Amino acid sequence: MSDLMRATATACSNIAFIKYWGKQDFDSNIPLNDSISMCLSEAVTTTTVVWSPDLSQDEFYLDGERVLDDRSLRISRYLDRIRDQYYRMSARVASVNSFPAGTGIASSASAFAALSTAAIAAFGEDSPDLTEMSRWARRGSGSASRSIESGYVEWVGGHDDASSYCRQLCGPEHWDLRDIVVVLSTKPKAISSTEGHRIASVHPFMEARQAELPARLAALKGALVARDFVTFGEIVEHEAMEVQAIMMSGRPSALYMQPETIGLIHALRAFRESSGLPVYFTLDAGPNLHVLCEGRHAHRIEAWLKKLAPTADLLHNRPGPGTLLSDAHLI
Numbered sequence: 001m002s003d004l005m006r007a008t009a010t011a012c013s014n015i016a017f018i019k020y021w022g023k024q025d026f027d028s029n030i031p032l033n034d035s036i037s038m039c040l041s042e043a044v045t046t047t048t049v050v051w052s053p054d055l056s057q058d059e060f061y062l063d064g065e066r067v068l069d070d071r072s073l074r075i076s077r078y079l080d081r082i083r084d085q086y087y088r089m090s091a092r093v094a095s096v097n098s099f100p101a102g103t104g105i106a107s108s109a110s111a112f113a114a115l116s117t118a119a120i121a122a123f124g125e126d127s128p129d130l131t132e133m134s135r136w137a138r139r140g141s142g143s144a145s146r147s148i149e150s151g152y153v154e155w156v157g158g159h160d161d162a163s164s165y166c167r168q169l170c171g172p173e174h175w176d177l178r179d180i181v182v183v184l185s186t187k188p189k190a191i192s193s194t195e196g197h198r199i200a201s202v203h204p205f206m207e208a209r210q211a212e213l214p215a216r217l218a219a220l221k222g223a224l225v226a227r228d229f230v231t232f233g234e235i236v237e238h239e240a241m242e243v244q245a246i247m248m249s250g251r252p253s254a255l256y257m258q259p260e261t262i263g264l265i266h267a268l269r270a271f272r273e274s275s276g277l278p279v280y281f282t283l284d285a286g287p288n289l290h291v292l293c294e295g296r297h298a299h300r301i302e303a304w305l306k307k308l309a310p311t312a313d314l315l316h317n318r319p320g321p322g323t324l325l326s327d328a329h330l331i
């Protein structure tokens with residue numbers, strides 16, 4: 001153990017092209033299926049963890065404000081797992097996000113990737129390798145496991161804690177894809193993704209989805225490796241709509257799309273048809289549309305989006321880096 005048990009990590013969120021929706025195991029976040037994502041360069045969480053024998057309980061600060069609700073409970077429960085394997089003491093945790101939480105930009109992904117990496121590094125011992133780090137991040141939030149590695153990442157779902165981990169499919173330089181997030185709402189969602197996974201896991205459509213996924217995953221990987229954007233976009237868009245259908249028709253129903261989301265989807269499809277430009281979309285558990293295109297078309301597509309949704313913020317992401325340690329401590 002070093003004298004000052006402090007470390008800082010930065011992590012990008014990620015957007016799933018094939019989604020994690022439904023779990024086999026809710027304690028360790030073992031998913032029903034493999035998933036594939038891209039790290040989002042502009043959706044970044046920075047977290048500093050300080051372990052201290054002088055603290056009587058954990059403290060969590062988000063954007064400089066102390067957090068005392070369920071979010072800090074979730075962090076403490078997660079830190080308990082790390083304490084079980086390392087040392088027993090409390091931590092002060094400070095985080096800042098470059099994007100609004102709870103918007104369908106998966107903030108728990110960047111949050112738990114940064115938290116796990118900083119918390120373990122702060123003990124000053126040798127860091128686990130990236131595969132093991134992806135397991136640590138996954139125990140905090142499933143999607144976080146895909147934010148440890150850079151670029152395009154596959155989460156091998158597995159069947160237990162050891163067999164469920166992430167690996168890089170291609171580095172960020174492999175393909176200049178863009179995800180332009182149209183931020184339509186920054187309100188927290190009514191049904192959390194953790195709750196959504198529970199509803200989905202018992203959904204009657206799930207069996208049919210699971211039967212189709214192996215072929216879809218293989219086709220998406222093929223399109224990614226070949227940089228075949230049209231094949232890629234068609235798979236991703238279909239996948240997004242399938243998962244939304246499961247969300248909407250669950251009990252209770254999770255209707256994450258807003259009227260503006262639907263309006264944008266219609267407009268995007270009409271624009272794709274009329275302009276001939278390859279542009280597709282995906283959605284997460286939120287109303288914001290993730291507009292996907294190749295870098296060479298991004299300028300025109302962003303200009304079109306600005307005209308179409310002049311009041312919405314656009315978050316223009318490239319394939320991002322993995323989780324990194326940093327010297328820019330927040331506390």
Ligand code: DP6
Pocket residue numbers: 015016018019020021029035106108109140141142143144193194195197284285
């Ligand atoms: C719709 O990773 O947020 O973004 O493991 O319960 O923390 P927990 O869930 P979470 O689920 C993300 C779901 C999704 C799809 C995806 O990222 O694959």
